[in-house]
Amino acid sequence: MLRxxxxxxxxxxxxxxxxVEELKDYSW
Structure with missing residues (x-):
């Protein structure tokens, strides 16, 4: 079990x- x-x-x-922010910039 991870703690x-x-x-x-x-x-x-x-x-x-x-x-996620970088991914959004990249996808746009």
């Missing part, structure tokens, strides 16, 4: 958000 601290989770969310 994440809140900080780790927030970092992953930030990375994912950046990735």
């Amino acid at each position: 994440f601290s809140t900080e780790d989770l927030m970092e992953q969310v930030d990375d994912f958000t950046v990735f």
Whole structure:
């Protein structure tokens, strides 16, 4: 079972958000 601290989770969310934003820019 994977356990994440809140900080780790927030970092992953930030990375994912950046990735999604770049993907949107790329697709447009």
